[in-house]
Amino acid sequence: xxxxxxxxxxxxxxxxxxxxxxxxxxxxxxxxxxxxxxxxxxxxxxxxxxxxxxxxxxxxxxxxxxxxxxxxxxxxxxxxxxxxxxxxxxxxxxxxxxxxxxxxxxxxxxxxxxxxxxxxxxxxxxxxxxxxxxxxxxxxxxxxxxxxxxxxxxxxxxxxxxxxxxxxxxxxxxxxxxxxxxxxxxxxxxxxxxxxxxxxxxxxxxxxxxxxxxxxxxxxxxxxxxxxxxxxxxxxxxxxxxxxxxxxxxxxxxxxxxxxxxxxxxxxxxxxxxxxxxxxxxxxxxxxxxxxxxxxxxxxxxxxxxxxxxxxx
Numbered sequence: 680x681x682x683x684x685x686x687x688x689x690x691x692x693x694x695x696x697x698x699x700x701x702x703x704x705x706x707x708x709x710x711x712x713x714x715x716x717x718x719x720x721x722x723x724x725x726x727x728x729x730x731x732x733x734x735x736x737x738x739x740x741x742x743x744x745x746x747x748x749x750x751x752x753x754x755x756x757x758x759x760x761x762x763x764x765x766x767x768x769x770x771x772x773x774x775x776x777x778x779x780x781x782x783x784x785x786x787x788x789x790x791x792x793x794x795x796x797x798x799x800x801x802x803x804x805x806x807x808x809x810x811x812x813x814x815x816x817x818x819x820x821x822x823x824x825x826x827x828x829x830x831x832x833x834x835x836x837x838x839x840x841x842x843x844x845x846x847x848x849x850x851x852x853x854x855x856x857x858x859x860x861x862x863x864x865x866x867x868x869x870x871x872x873x874x875x876x877x878x879x880x881x882x883x884x885x886x887x888x889x890x891x892x893x894x895x896x897x898x899x900x901x902x903x904x905x906x907x908x909x910x911x912x913x914x915x916x917x918x919x920x921x922x923x924x925x926x927x928x929x930x931x932x933x934x935x936x937x938x939x940x941x942x943x944x945x946x947x948x949x950x951x952x953x954x955x956x957x958x959x960x961x962x963x964x965x966x967x968x969x970x971x972x973x974x975x976x977x978x979x980x981x982x983x984x985x986x987x988x989x990x991x992x
Contacts, residue, residue, distance in 0.1 A: 701740075702740040702741075705736060705737065706737065706744050709736070710737070723833070723889075724833075724888075725826070725832075725833050728825040731786065731789060732823065734786050734793060735789055735792065735793040735796070736793070737793070738789075738793035738794045739796055741764075742760065742794055742798055743801070745760060751798060757798050760798070761798065764790055764791060765787070765791055768786070768791065793819070795811070795814075795815035796812070796815045796816060796819065798811075798815075799812045799815055833889070835850075836890070837891050840891040841897060843887060843890065843971070843989045843991065844887060845987070846869070846871050846872055846986070849861060858876040858878060859873055859885055860874050861874070862874035865944075865985040865987075866985075866987050867944070867946075867987045869987075872903075872905070872986060873985065874983065875984050876981065876983050877975050877978055877982045877983065878978070879977070879978050879979070882975075882976055883974060883978065884914070884975060885972070885973055885974070886970060886972040886973075886974075890968055892921075892966070892967055892969060893968075895966050897991040897992065898951055899948050899991065899992045900916075900948075900951060900989075901949070901988070901989075901991075902973070902986060902987070902988060904940050904944075904945045904947065904984050904986050905943065905944050905984065905987075907942075907983060907984075908983075910942070911939050911940060911941050912940040912975065912982055913939055914937070914938055914973060915936065915937050915972075915973075915976065916934075916936050916947070916949060916973050917935050917970070917971070917973075917974070918933065918934040918957065918963070918970070919932070919933035919934065919968075919969060920964045920965075920969055921969045922964055923963075924969055931959040931960070932959065932961075934953070934954045934958075935957070951965065973986065
């Protein structure tokens with residue numbers, strides 16, 4: 680037991696020191712990332728949501744760092760700090776917009792909200808302080824709920840894969856246009872399908888970008904479409920990988936395939952080998968599939984179809 684006692688005696692002071700300097704560590708490590716790295720168009724939604732929450736953590740830590748030098752429980756200093764964060768955070772967003780990054784004013788709201796959370800939690804509890812804590816925390820709920828949703832969605836997608844979309848839950852419609860809704864009238868698996876109201880816009884359809892993106896080892900992409908009309912309909916399926924997103928969305932650098940929807944059920948099958956060979960000058964990376972789009976182009980009149988059982992086999 681001697682070595683266990685020695686280890687505990689060694690680790691306790693280290694942990695205590697780390698806790699004491701944790702706020703400083705967060706500020707020093709995190710600050711460069713306001714200008715370096717970060718999510719781009721190819722990043723997962725969960726990564727982007729977690730990255731945005733970094734603003735909250737940074738500014739809460741910054742408040743605790745400043746409080747070691749200046750008593751932020753005094754309202755004058757608290758207001759000056761809040762104003763400084765607002766101006767400094769705004770300048771950071773302006774600089775980001777001029778250096779190839781996206782200046783996002785929602786981030787400034789997170790900066791200010793995180794600062795308010797830190798300021799109110801520094802103060803001794805009272806009715807006013809608790810009210811401030813609740814209000815400041817409420818401003819964080821939208822960002823925190825996005826993290827929760829994206830984590831749940833990603834877990835759900837991985838769990839049901841290789842079924843990409845079965846349309847059994849309204850959460851699968853998150854981010855889709857109002858022209859898409861669940862419907863129990865026609866389906867080939869489960870209890871629902873996706874009722875898709877196609878419009879006369881240039882492109883009308885549905886896209887899937889929250890994907891478990893490793894398609895290696897699968898042979899076919901399949902999905903079912905029900906056409907309630909007596910008239911056939913020409914549509915397109917598009918698949919691309921992350922590399923395509925980085926090359927300017929050139930048409931020749933992805934898989935595009937026209938197909939016809941006849942009246943009644945249509946069971947569509949597309950070879951993964953053909954999808955891989957879709958780009959004109961390279962092979963698509965099957966381990967990094969980032970987007971599927973099923974759409975119609977320039978319809979002369981609005982149409983309705985039902986989509987179900989989008990899957991790999």
